[in-house]
Amino acid sequence: MTLKQLEAFYWAAKLGSFSVAAARLHVTQSSLSKRIAELEDDLGKALFDRTGQRSVITDAGERLLEHAAQILEIESRIRSDLDMSGALRGSCRFGISELVASTWFPGLVARVRELHPHLVLQPQVDLTLNLERKLERGELDFAIIPGPSSSSNLSQEKVGELAYQWMASPERLASGTVLTARHFAEHPVITLSAEAGLTLAFEKWAAEQKLEIPRALVCNSLSALIALVIAGVGISLFPRSYVAPLVRAGKLAELASQPAPHNLSYYFQWRTGDTRAVVRSLRTVTMEEADFSVSSPLWPGEARIG
Structure with missing residues (x-):
C-alpha cells in the first residue's frame, strides 16, 4: 500500500469520477486506474464495483475512505511541518x-x-x-x-x-430619479446571464416588489453590461464602488429605488x-x-x- 495508491482511491471516491480524479492529480486515467487496482490487489478487496456504466464505491471502499482521508491529512501536516517556509507546490x-x-x-x-x-x-x-x-x-x-x-x-x-444601485446613462435618466413600475416598463433592463449571482439577487428583489421586469438584453460580461448602459441602451444594477469613477466622470447616473437593491x-x-x-x-x-x-x-x- 502506497500513498499514491491511497491518494488515487481517495479522490476517485470523493469526486465520483476516475477521469476528474486523474485530472486533479495530473496523471492519466490509466495510471490512476492502475494505482487503484494495485491497492485492491494488496488489500484483497474490491474498492469499486465496475459492473455498471459507472464505477461505484463498495462497502469495503466506504470503510477505507475515512482511513485514507486521515492518512493523507497526516501526510499534508508532515510536509507542512518539515517545510519551515510553509511553501506550497x-x-x-x-x-x-x-x-x-x-x-x-x-x-x-x-x-x-x-x-x-x-x-x-x-x-x-x-x-x-x-x-x-x-x-x-x-x-x-x-x-x-x-x-x-x-x-x-x-x-x-x-x-x-458589495452595495448595489440602479444606474443609467444620464441621457436616459437623471441622477437621483426614483424608479417606479412605470420606469421599468418604459426603460429596457439589461442583466447578466441567469448563472450570475447578481442576476439571482436581482430576481429576488423584483419578486419581493411583485414586479415583472422584462429584460431587453442578457449577456455574460459585467464590463460589456456597463458599456451598454453607458451607451444608453438601458438600465441595470451595478456595484457602487466598482463603477464609482464612471459616476464621478458623468458616464453613469445613480438611480434610487424603494426599497434599495440587496447587497451582494x-x-x-x-x-x-x-x-x-x-x-x-x-x-x-x-x-x-x-x-x-x-x-x-x-x-x-x-x-x-x-
Whole structure:
C-alpha cells in the first residue's frame, strides 16, 4: 500500500469520477486506474464495483475512505511541518467572478507568489453557478464568488459585501430619479446571464416588489453590461464602488429605488471535507487580501469610456 495508491482511491471516491480524479492529480486515467487496482490487489478487496456504466464505491471502499482521508491529512501536516517556509507546490485550480478578477485579484496573486513561489495558479473567470458546478464536480479547488451557496457539498466563508444601485446613462435618466413600475416598463433592463449571482439577487428583489421586469438584453460580461448602459441602451444594477469613477466622470447616473437593491455577499467556497493545505492557506490569504471597496482599474482616472 502506497500513498499514491491511497491518494488515487481517495479522490476517485470523493469526486465520483476516475477521469476528474486523474485530472486533479495530473496523471492519466490509466495510471490512476492502475494505482487503484494495485491497492485492491494488496488489500484483497474490491474498492469499486465496475459492473455498471459507472464505477461505484463498495462497502469495503466506504470503510477505507475515512482511513485514507486521515492518512493523507497526516501526510499534508508532515510536509507542512518539515517545510519551515510553509511553501506550497504543485498547481491550484480555482474560480473567480469577473468583478474579483478586475479589482483586488492581482494583489492576491502577488501575495500568493510571495508566500508560495512554486505554486502554479490556474484561475478560471466565470459566472457563479457555472463555477459552483465545477467546484462540486471537483474540477476546482475553491471559488471566490457571490453566495451563499445552498449546496450541502460546499463549505463557505464570507469574504466581503458589495452595495448595489440602479444606474443609467444620464441621457436616459437623471441622477437621483426614483424608479417606479412605470420606469421599468418604459426603460429596457439589461442583466447578466441567469448563472450570475447578481442576476439571482436581482430576481429576488423584483419578486419581493411583485414586479415583472422584462429584460431587453442578457449577456455574460459585467464590463460589456456597463458599456451598454453607458451607451444608453438601458438600465441595470451595478456595484457602487466598482463603477464609482464612471459616476464621478458623468458616464453613469445613480438611480434610487424603494426599497434599495440587496447587497451582494461574496464567499470563499470549497468542497466540504477538503482539508488540504492549499485550500486552508489560500483561504487565509484571500481573507487578508479581499477588498471590495476598490473600483475597477478598467476605469482609470475619471474613466475614458465612450
